[in-house]
Amino acid sequence: xxxxxxxxxxxxxxxxxxxxxxxxxxxxxxxxxxxxxxxxxxxxxxxxxxxxxxxxxxxxxxxxxxxxxxxxxxxxxxxxxxxxxxxxxxxxxxxxxxxxxxxxxxxxxxxxxxxxxxxxxxxxxxxxxxxxxxxxxxxxxxxxxxxxxxxxxxxxxxxxxxxxxxxxxxxxxxxxxxxxxxxxxxxxxxxxxxxxxxxxxxxxxxxxxxxxxxxxxxxxxxxxxxxxxxxxxxxxxxxxxxxxxxxxxxxxxxxxxxxxxxxxxxxxxxxxxxxxxxxxxxxxxxxxxxxxxxxxxxxxxxxxxxxxxxxxxxxxxxxxxxxxxxxxxxxxxxxxxxxxxxxxxxxxxxxxxxxxxxxxxxxxxxxxxxxxxxxxxxxxxxxxxxxxxxxxxxxxxxxxxxxxxxxxxxxxxxxxxxxxxxxxxxxxxxxxxxxxxxxxxxxxxxxxxxxxxxxxxxxxxxxxxxxxxxxxxxxxxxxxxxxxxxxxxxxxxxxxxxxxxxxxxxxxxxxxxxxxxxxxxxxxxxxxxxxxxxxxxxxxxxxxxxxxxxxxxxxxxxxxxxxxxxxxxxxxxxxxxxxxxxxxxxxxxxxxxxxxxxxxxxxxxxxxxxxxxxxxxxxxxxxxxxxxxxxxxxxxxxxxxxxxxxxxxxxxxxxxxxxxxxxxxxxxxxxxxxxxxxxxxxxxxxxxxxxxxxxxxxxxxxxxx
Numbered sequence: 001x002x003x004x005x006x007x008x009x010x011x012x013x014x015x016x017x018x019x020x021x022x023x024x025x026x027x028x029x030x031x032x033x034x035x036x037x038x039x040x041x042x043x044x045x046x047x048x049x050x051x052x053x054x055x056x057x058x059x060x061x062x063x064x065x066x067x068x069x070x071x072x073x074x075x076x077x078x079x080x081x082x083x084x085x086x087x088x089x090x091x092x093x094x095x096x097x098x099x100x101x102x103x104x105x106x107x108x109x110x111x112x113x114x115x116x117x118x119x120x121x122x123x124x125x126x127x128x129x130x131x132x133x134x135x136x137x138x139x140x141x142x143x144x145x146x147x148x149x150x151x152x153x154x155x156x157x158x159x160x161x162x163x164x165x166x167x168x169x170x171x172x173x174x175x176x177x178x179x180x181x182x183x184x185x186x187x188x189x190x191x192x193x194x195x196x197x198x199x200x201x202x203x204x205x206x207x208x209x210x211x212x213x214x215x216x217x218x219x220x221x222x223x224x225x226x227x228x229x230x231x232x233x234x235x236x237x238x239x240x241x242x243x244x245x246x247x248x249x250x251x252x253x254x255x256x257x258x259x260x261x262x263x264x265x266x267x268x269x270x271x272x273x274x275x276x277x278x279x280x281x282x283x284x285x286x287x288x289x290x291x292x293x294x295x296x297x298x299x300x301x302x303x304x305x306x307x308x309x310x311x312x313x314x315x316x317x318x319x320x321x322x323x324x325x326x327x328x329x330x331x332x333x334x335x336x337x338x339x340x341x342x343x344x345x346x347x348x349x350x351x352x353x354x355x356x357x358x359x360x361x362x363x364x365x366x367x368x369x370x371x372x373x374x375x376x377x378x379x380x381x382x383x384x385x386x387x388x389x390x391x392x393x394x395x396x397x398x399x400x401x402x403x404x405x406x407x408x409x410x411x412x413x414x415x416x417x418x419x420x421x422x423x424x425x426x427x428x429x430x431x432x433x434x435x436x437x438x439x440x441x442x443x444x445x446x447x448x449x450x451x452x453x454x455x456x457x458x459x460x461x462x463x464x465x466x467x468x469x470x471x472x473x474x475x476x477x478x479x480x481x482x483x484x485x486x487x488x489x490x491x492x493x494x495x496x497x498x499x500x501x502x503x504x505x506x507x508x509x510x511x512x513x514x515x516x517x518x519x520x521x522x523x524x525x526x527x528x529x530x531x532x533x534x535x536x537x538x539x540x541x542x543x544x545x546x547x548x549x550x551x552x553x554x555x556x557x558x559x560x561x562x563x564x565x566x567x568x569x570x571x572x573x574x575x576x577x578x579x580x581x582x583x584x585x586x587x588x589x590x591x592x593x594x595x596x597x598x599x600x601x602x603x604x605x606x607x608x609x610x611x612x613x614x615x616x617x618x619x620x621x622x623x624x625x626x627x628x629x630x631x632x633x634x635x636x637x638x639x640x641x642x643x644x645x646x647x648x649x650x651x652x653x654x655x656x657x658x659x660x661x662x663x664x665x666x667x668x669x670x671x672x673x674x675x676x677x678x679x680x681x682x683x684x685x686x687x688x689x690x691x692x693x694x695x696x697x698x699x700x701x702x703x704x705x
Contacts, residue, residue: 010047015039018050025058026069041076049079049087059426064098070110071259081117090116092429099431101180101236101247104325108117108179128168132179136186143190152196158189159307160198160377183249184295187244191233192297194376196273198304201378205339206305209278212284224283225288226299228276231259231266239269245438248295249415256291258283312377315370322367378540390512420604422568423649435604439573442562447585453545459568461549464694468550478513480693484510521579521616522700523555523609526594527573527627528562536628536666543626544576544591548583551700557616563605571604572597579616601638602631603646606661610654623654625663626701630673648677662699 013021018039026035042050053075061068071091078087093116098106111118113324127150129136139152140163153164159693163186192198199205212221234252238245266275283290416436424431454461479488488511495505524547526540544560551558560579562574576594577587606623613621631643638646651661663674663683674683 012043012047013050015043018042018054021054022057025054025061026065026072026427030627038072043080043134044070048084049075052084052087056088060091060095062426063095064103064106067094067098067106067110068104070094070107072305074110074113078113081113086117086120087119092427093305095427095429096432099434100250105136105180107165112179116196129165129182130167132182136182139183140186140190143187144193148193155298156185156189156296157300158192159300159303160193161307161311163189178252180247180595181295184248185297187237187623188230188246190231192229192299195233195236197229197233197299197306198301199273203273203277205273205277205301209301210525212280220289221280221284222299222301224280225301227259227290227293228262228266228279228283228296229299230271230293230295230297231255231262232271232273232276233481235267235269235271239276247249248383252293253296258288258291259293296508308377312374313687315374315377318370318375319367322364322370354636375477418608420607423646425645425649427668435568435571435601437571437573437604437608439575439608441592442576442593443576444586444589447589447592447593449541449592450545450588452547454544457542459545460694461546464546464550465553467698468553468700477513479511480506480508481510481512484512486511519619520622521613521618521620522551522559522622522624524558524560525605525609525623525625526560526562526576527600528564528594528597529600529627529628529632530564530596530598531600531632532628537594539625541591541594544594545588547696547700548577548587548591552583557618559612560591561605561609561612562594563602563609564599564605565601565633566598568604568638571601573605579612599633600627600631601633602627602643605648606647606650610650610657610659613659614657620702621659623661623662624696627663627665628694644673644677664695664699 003428006484015036016039019035022035042053045053048367049519053072057068057072059068060071071094075087078090090110090113094106094110097109140148140150144430148158149162151162151164152167158164164184165185166669169181194202197205209221212218215221234245234248237248262279265271265279268275344430380642417439418437419433420437421430421432421437422434423429435515477486478484480491481488488509491506491509491511495509498505526544528537532540548560557579558577559579560576562576563572563576565571574594576590577583602625608623613623631647632639633643648652654661661678661682662679664686665674665683666686674685677683684695684699
């Protein structure tokens with residue numbers, strides 16, 4: 001991984017030299033002040049190891065400076081445990097953790113060297129509560145509307161006042177997942193106390209479970225209750241806190257089949273405990289046990305309801321005393337023992353006030369906390385439990401009763417249809433599942449558009465179609481056949497010569513005609529980025545009309561997809577024509593609606609369309625890209641060399657799988673980068689967009705003949 005490794009006998013760098021080199025790559029780290037100590041730690045390494053550390057520190061700092069700092073700081077501890085390849089894998093795992101889960105996850109993985117080594121050896125590292133207890137406690141306090149203690153226990157469960165987690169447990173196979181597993185379990189347990197897993201004024205959990213808890217199926221009942229609540233609670237978390245929801249989904253993995261069938265009912269932001277309890281008997285009656293989730297937590301209704309009842313009683317007394325004090329200060333004639341009967345539940349929109357016989361009373365701080373706790377226990381979510389830090393796309397207050405805003409489904413956030421790796425040339429490695437790809441149909445456009453193009457360009461379409469018809473080829477005459485419609489004169493002459501020479505003549509004296517069979521599938525990848533807006537977009541649409549009209553005469557399998565996107569989390573593929581679709585009115589309407597959208601992240605689009613192309617049963621496969629410029633995306637990372645190298649790698653992947661690729665662009669500077677991406681003979685730069693339809697036809701003929 002080192003571009004110019006030093007010879008084995010090169011002298012080691014001294015501390016001052018190392019510090020100077022570190023200064024060049026770690027200047028952006030807020031921990032840069034400790035570079036001297038890091039340099040002293042690296043002095044004991046060999047020169048080759050020192051260069052490896054400096055190389056990776058520089059690469060990592062390009063992503064996040066603090067990762068570079070951690071790599072250099074932990075290198076003296078890492079090399080006794082890892083060889084060179086292992087060290088590279090450790091660094092890449094840290095960068096991958098940053099890509100997936102952020103800086104904290106990367107720091108945790110890099111520090112957990114023993115866990116990483118265990119994962120490489122095929123062992124499942126142990127997760128220890130003591131390593132993250134302090135940090136996790138602060139995190140849970142930040143989430144909660146009331147204090148929730150954290151303690152060690154035999155299993156992960158909560159009594160609604162304390163979250164119990166095991167002292168240690170096996171984490172997921174992925175290195176560095178130990179802390180994340182604890183965090184996800186704690187979040188699910190917190191959600192049980194916030195989103196009414198233990199009942200409300202509308203649902204009595206103890207009464208609902210009374211029948212099942214008195215039978216031999218008690219354990220199975222509680223396991224099913226836990227699994228169903230995990231589905232419901234994850235939906236609520238993903239809806240209000242999408243980042244946490246995504247983290248839970250990453251730990252959970254694919255839904256078990258038994259739970260996947262229940263998602264339409266439970267994975268909804270408006271689902272309540274009543275929905276869970278309605279499904280519970282159906283799950284229990286089939287006799288099967290509940291599927292085990294990777295982040296499974298237990299439910300102990302008896303203990304939780306007992307603690308909850310005591311807390312409700314305590315909070316009611318606190319609020320009652322506050323009301324009595326308010327009555328006394330106001331000169332009310334009411335008696336304290338009557339206060340509880342006369343008070344109404346705190347309003348969900350302002351738990352600092354409480355209605356008393358039609359009048360709003362402001363509660364003191366201690367009573368206000370008790371009122372907030374009551375609101376939560378009685379089935380309402382306190383408004384001050386958790387408030388988003390800033391405005392975002394998830395605004396629950398703007399949703400209708402179906403959990404939608406403006407007709408758009410916002411249950412959590414839409415899961416990507418596909419995820420693809422992306423090549424990072426600086427790391428010389430892929431960023432795993434980095435690009436989120438969404439596939440959708442182009443909405444139909446003007447149904448009369450294609451007819452208008454055919455009318456305006458009837459002569460040009462006829463010319464292009466004639467060129468394509470030449471590709472069908474004439475019937476071929478196969479000579480020297482044992483039978484056929486005609487005599488093969490060349491074979492007869494050779495047979496006569498053989499007989500005169502005393503040789504046995506060949507009986508293959510006939511010829512017959514056979515029809516040429518084409519076996520080709522073509523994928524047209526259309527740039528729908530914002531830079532195509534205007535005359536470029538119009539030229540693309542007209543070219544597609546002429547192309548379809550011409551290819552239809554060949555009978556080749558072909559598909560048309562558009563691509564655009566906005567950062568790596570929103571790469572869009574637009575279906576215009578699938579391979580199995582006929583060139584009908586629906587396809588024509590989609591061509592009419594092709595329009596400019598966002599940016600040009602090409603690598604992920606090439607990988608996805610290559611996958612679709614490889615499914616076609618054809619001997620020859622073509623991928624033709626129609627674009628107006630170089631790879632680009634929002635932000636500074638993808639545009640420039642990074643995007644060009646990722647696109648080049650995607651094209652190399654396609655070539656290795658037998659796909660021929662070609663690019664047609666109207667970017668006058670395209671020759672500067674297209675030769676590097678596609679190869680010198682696999683691109684065309686047009687100086688006049690009016691030539692586009694005819695040029696596409698000529699290129700297709702050349703590639704497919």
